[in-house]
Amino acid sequence: MLRRVVVYLEKxxxxxTMTSIHLADGLARMGKKVTLIDLDPQGQCTVRLGLVNxxxxxxxxxxxxRSGWPEGMSNKERFKNLVMYAxxxxxxxxxxxxxxxxxxxxxxxxxxxxxxxxxxGFFEDSAMDYVIMDTNPSWTPLSAIALFWGTELVFPVxxxxxxxxxxxxxxxxxxxxxxxxxxxxxxxxxLPTRKKNTRESEGIVEDLKTAYPDKFCEPIRxxxxxxxCGGHGETIWEYQxxxxxxxxxxxxxxxxxxxxxR
Amino acid sequence: xxxxxxxxxxxxLPPLDAEKALEAGADELFGEDDENQTKKTDPVPPKxxxxxxxxxxxxxxxxxxxxxxxxxxxxxxxxxxFGVEETIELKGPNNVFGKSIVTAAAINGDxxxxxxxxxxxxxxxxxxxxxxxxxxxARDTAxxxxxxxxxxxxxxxxxxxxxxxxxxxxxxEM
Ligand SMILES: Nc1ncnc2c1ncn2[C@@H]1O[C@H](COP(=O)(O)OP(=O)(O)O)[C@@H](O)[C@H]1O
Ligand SMILES: [Mg+2]
Numbered sequence: 190m191l192r193r194v195v196v197y198l199e200k201x202x203x204x205x206t207m208t209s210i211h212l213a214d215g216l217a218r219m220g221k222k223v224t225l226i227d228l229d230p231q232g233q234c235t236v237r238l239g240l241v242n243x244x245x246x247x248x249x250x251x252x253x254x255r256s257g258w259p260e261g262m263s264n265k266e267r268f269k270n271l272v273m274y275a276x277x278x279x280x281x282x283x284x285x286x287x288x289x290x291x292x293x294x295x296x297x298x299x300x301x302x303x304x305x306x307x308x309x310g311f312f313e314d315s316a317m318d319y320v321i322m323d324t325n326p327s328w329t330p331l332s333a334i335a336l337f338w339g340t341e342l343v344f345p346v347x348x349x350x351x352x353x354x355x356x357x358x359x360x361x362x363x364x365x366x367x368x369x370x371x372x373x374x375x376x377x378x379x380l381p382t383r384k385k386n387t388r389e390s391e392g393i394v395e396d397l398k399t400a401y402p403d404k405f406c407e408p409i410r411x412x413x414x415x416x417x418c419g420g421h422g423e424t425i426w427e428y429q430x431x432x433x434x435x436x437x438x439x440x441x442x443x444x445x446x447x448x449x450x451r
Numbered sequence: 452x453x454x455x456x457x458x459x460x461x462x463x464l465p466p467l468d469a470e471k472a473l474e475a476g477a478d479e480l481f482g483e484d485d486e487n488q489t490k491k492t493d494p495v496p497p498k499x500x501x502x503x504x505x506x507x508x509x510x511x512x513x514x515x516x517x518x519x520x521x522x523x524x525x526x527x528x529x530x531x532x533f534g535v536e537e538t539i540e541l542k543g544p545n546n547v548f549g550k551s552i553v554t555a556a557a558i559n560g561d562x563x564x565x566x567x568x569x570x571x572x573x574x575x576x577x578x579x580x581x582x583x584x585x586x587x588x589a590r591d592t593a594x595x596x597x598x599x600x601x602x603x604x605x606x607x608x609x610x611x612x613x614x615x616x617x618x619x620x621x622x623x624e625m
Binding site for chain 2: 222243244263264265268269272273274277278280314315316317
């Protein structure tokens with residue numbers, strides 16, 4: 190069964206894209222079939238996976254959302270036209286700036302709930318195991334359509350800034366999303382990101398663990414290799430596989446996998 | 452950076468024949484023959500969402516023109532933002548561009564962002580996909596993110612306001 194995971198937080202720089210890429214590639218490395226959907230018009234997933242110079246898909250997600258699929262196109266043709274190959278088992282629907290204008294269409298029709306289901310529902314008829322959706326850092330129609338289609342939500346909570354801010358901001362976000370989804374979100378993962386060796390950072394992690402024992406995931410450490418790998422178009426497993434942050438992300442991947450129903 | 456890391460051989464990823472890999476992946480996922488699979492998924496009827504349940508998008512505007520009609524490139528008759536003489540100033544909420552720019556750009560009190568020419572020069576071309584030439588260091592990653600973010604902002608402003616965009620005016624004056 191296709192699992193649909195959204196990585197979301199209404200704030201930039203918290204590690205959404207980092208987490209999306211590593212969750213997607215980590216699952217792919219574990220043998221799962223994965224499509225990473227970059228719903229941020231900045232298209233950072235393409236850059237950080239080193240695919241900037243690769244041939245882009247013929248059909249863009251924005252076109253499909255706007256006008257639907259061409260009549261009579263088979264599911265396989267749809268897939269081949271929409272995604273690009275990123276890594277073994279990993280495919281990417283790249284984000285690009287043509288996603289920006291469709292937000293206006295989505296906003297004016299108010300038709301958000303079924304939007305991605307119509308565009309990508311055919312994935313459910315394939316052997317795809319996961320879609321991972323990276324979102325832009327604000328509550329826009331683009332993040333909304335992801336949250337409506339997604340059934341699992343990853344909240345990356347940045348632990349290197351002020352504790353009070355991070356936690357209260359995150360709590361507001363959780364409530365907002367749950368209201369908007371009307372309780373439909375089945376699974377929520379709270380993933381502390383960019384954890385430093387400071388008392389403050391450790392304090393945030395402890396607070397999160399106490400407040401959300403069932404949703405809490407072990408934190409991702411802040412590491413230089415992590416900050417650098419994307420600039421090289423590589424994941425941490427390619428760039429510095431022995432870095433401890435590589436292990437952190439793999440533990441998160443395994444946690445997500447442990448929810449699989451057999 | 453350790454010597455070992457510097458000398459590390461780059462892996463060629465993804466494999467050169469991405470097209471074959473995609474083909475094989477599609478076969479594996481959708482079966483070798485998918486003639487009968489079309490439209491197996493029942494389309495969900497378009498539903499009116501709950502516009503009041505979600506915040507309005509941040510900006511008000513008339514419907515945007517098709518993306519191909521308006522880019523800095525076409526309007527300006529130049530390739531991207533090349534040839535900028537001075538630093539240019541774009542107004543925008545800081546948080547649009549993420550945290551990285553805070554370290555990479557000088558931001559004044561009223562939220563103006565000054566982009567040094569050296570940063571703008573790293574934009575190789577502003578084409579179909581925004582493509583940015585950059586050096587491989589964390590510092591430049593931040594610069595690149597900033598440039599992409601600012602261009603996104605500029606393009607959106609131009610899309611929304613068309614000819615009356617102040618950013619467009621500034622660009623055409625350059
Ligand atoms: N664990 C980490 N260690 C070091 N740097 C990190 C880590 N996670 C993210 N970063 C850096 O922080 C910045 C923001 O991360 P990003 O994934 O782009 O966040 P978002 O998508 O939420 O805006 C990037 O420059 C990234 O390289
Ligand atoms: Mg991001």
